[in-house]
Amino acid sequence: MALLLVLFLANTILPIFSEGSPQAADPPLIHHQIHLLRPQSGAGGSHVPGLSCLSWRLGVETNNIIGWRTIPQDCEGYVGHYMLGHQYRLDSKAVTYEALLYAQSLKLPNDGKNVWVFDVDETSLSNLPYYAHHGFGVEPYNATLFNKWVMEGKAPALPESLKLYSKLLSLGIKAVFLTGRPEDQRSATATNLKKVGYRTWEKLILKQPSETGTTAVVYKSNARKKLEENGYRIIGNIGDQWSDLLGTNTGNRTFKLPDPMYYLS
Amino acid sequence: MALLLVLFLANTILPIFSEGSPQAADPPLIHHQIHLLRPQSGAGGSHVPGLSCLSWRLGVETNNIIGWRTIPQDCEGYVGHYMLGHQYRLDSKAVTYEALLYAQSLKLPNDGKNVWVFDVDETSLSNLPYYAHHGFGVEPYNATLFNKWVMEGKAPALPESLKLYSKLLSLGIKAVFLTGRPEDQRSATATNLKKVGYRTWEKLILKQPSETGTTAVVYKSNARKKLEENGYRIIGNIGDQWSDLLGTNTGNRTFKLPDPMYYLS
Numbered sequence: 157m158a159l160l161l162v163l164f165l166a167n168t169i170l171p172i173f174s175e176g177s178p179q180a181a182d183p184p185l186i187h188h189q190i191h192l193l194r195p196q197s198g199a200g201g202s203h204v205p206g207l208s209c210l211s212w213r214l215g216v217e218t219n220n221i222i223g224w225r226t227i228p229q230d231c232e233g234y235v236g237h238y239m240l241g242h243q244y245r246l247d248s249k250a251v252t253y254e255a256l257l258y259a260q261s262l263k264l265p266n267d268g269k270n271v272w273v274f275d276v277d278e279t280s281l282s283n284l285p286y287y288a289h290h291g292f293g294v295e296p297y298n299a300t301l302f303n304k305w306v307m308e309g310k311a312p313a314l315p316e317s318l319k320l321y322s323k324l325l326s327l328g329i330k331a332v333f334l335t336g337r338p339e340d341q342r343s344a345t346a347t348n349l350k351k352v353g354y355r356t357w358e359k360l361i362l363k364q365p366s367e368t369g370t371t372a373v374v375y376k377s378n379a380r381k382k383l384e385e386n387g388y389r390i391i392g393n394i395g396d397q398w399s400d401l402l403g404t405n406t407g408n409r410t411f412k413l414p415d416p417m418y419y420l421s
Numbered sequence: 422m423a424l425l426l427v428l429f430l431a432n433t434i435l436p437i438f439s440e441g442s443p444q445a446a447d448p449p450l451i452h453h454q455i456h457l458l459r460p461q462s463g464a465g466g467s468h469v470p471g472l473s474c475l476s477w478r479l480g481v482e483t484n485n486i487i488g489w490r491t492i493p494q495d496c497e498g499y500v501g502h503y504m505l506g507h508q509y510r511l512d513s514k515a516v517t518y519e520a521l522l523y524a525q526s527l528k529l530p531n532d533g534k535n536v537w538v539f540d541v542d543e544t545s546l547s548n549l550p551y552y553a554h555h556g557f558g559v560e561p562y563n564a565t566l567f568n569k570w571v572m573e574g575k576a577p578a579l580p581e582s583l584k585l586y587s588k589l590l591s592l593g594i595k596a597v598f599l600t601g602r603p604e605d606q607r608s609a610t611a612t613n614l615k616k617v618g619y620r621t622w623e624k625l626i627l628k629q630p631s632e633t634g635t636t637a638v639v640y641k642s643n644a645r646k647k648l649e650e651n652g653y654r655i656i657g658n659i660g661d662q663w664s665d666l667l668g669t670n671t672g673n674r675t676f677k678l679p680d681p682m683y684y685l686s
Contacts, residue, residue: 246476
């Protein structure tokens with residue numbers, strides 16, 4: 157929550173810097189804790205003439221725009237403001253609100269076999285502090301740097317997801333965390349999850365060395381299939397990537413959280 | 422195109438009327454051809470405290486918010502401005518642009534069996550002139566009035582969809598129109614499609630009397646299955662409803678056009 161406050165403050169300050177004039181005459185007087193919107197140049201991204209970043213984001217969220225490696229360069233400022241601002245939080249809340257309404261509407265057998273699948277990155281934990289320093293997706297993915305960040309175990313919770321998690325537990329639905337993070341990040345991930353409030357879970361499933369190179373859709377479908385074979389009922393499934401929600405054994409209902417920063421197949 | 426111009430003009434005039442003050446002191450001097458944003462009261466809809474209409478729309482477009490009968494009453498003004506304004510067009514363009522890029526990237530056998538499935542309402546034809554007079558989805562669906570509108574055959578094309586259609590034809594991909602409209606609207610639908618520029622098609626599939634009561638997902642899945650059984654390759658599939666794109670035999674890739682006005686299961 158402290159981080160969110162910082163993000164909020166950062167967001168109220170950021171509009172001082174016009175997106176279009178990165179080389180303002182006066183140097184900024186305020187040191188940003190989180191992020192200084194960078195010039196519209198440099199690594200990654202691409203120029204798309206006439207692009208509406210709002211349309212691009214909608215296209216991404218609806219899975220119309222797929223397989224992209226970096227966000228359009230012209231949308232770095234847009235995505236940065238979105239992620240640090242109110243709308244990302246509001247959009248996330250609208251999703252988890254629907255998820256909760258749905259969960260509350262169910263009459264579930266009380267046999268301990270009801271589970272809800274949570275993705276980890278940008279679903280349970282937020283890597284926004286990392287991405288804020290890496291152009292909000294305009295820089296190509298850097299596995300070395302990102303893994304270093306993961307191993308620090310400092311990712312905050314997504315506040316709305318954490319609330320959903322707690323309410324689902326109180327409805328007798330257990331959490332299964334299913335992540336594309338590799339098995340050797342189990343300890344860092346578990347510690348991070350616990351530290352920010354995800355106190356307990358039925359399973360924490362990470363990608364095994366034998367599954368390296370498998371797409372997220374296939375890896376996650378297989379993992380969910382195993383869950384069902386073991387008698388679990390996947391009541392719901394929430395993730396920020398369509399690859400969390402497509403494939404097989406997707407669960408009774410799926411929920412797509414926003415993520416305009418990166419795309420995983 | 423003429424209609425779009427009227428819509429555009431209407432949109433530039435509409436902001437004169439504050440959404441929050443439907444009983445403005447001075448009567449409006451301009452007669453609207455298309456729509457006068459109505460007071461936030463009356464038929465249908467529901468009040469949702471703290472609702473962000475932008476989040477609601479994203480929730481709808483991502484299929485997180487499902488099974489709704491009317492748009493939230495508080496979002497009538499928002500949806501109206503969206504539909505009559507630039508963003509709807511831009512959002513549609515972003516979708517059809519991706520669809521075209523995809524189609525252009527393919528190497529297809531030249532055997533006349535490549536088809537693209539187009540939904541009709543809010544995909545190929547726009548019922549915006551109708552919905553503009555019926556609260557943009559805040560009024561519950563009225564089959565009698567809507568069918569009367571359909572039989573008039575006056576729906577304009579969605580300009581971006583029509584462009585996509587023409588370009589797909591030039592790539593050797595034939596159009597299949599697959600609609601939930603009933604068989605007795607075949608003539609009106611065919612005439613309307615031709616009049617606005619959809620000159621030719623491989624098939625125009627309407628809902629048969631025997632299929633009444635079947636959900637859109639099931640009806641459309643069965644129709645696409647039959648297409649594939651008859652040797653067609655469904656290269657792409659475009660619709661404004663998730664029920665156009667989910668189910669079986671969905672095609673090699675699907676494209677979701679925006680529609681914040683109504684939901685079909």
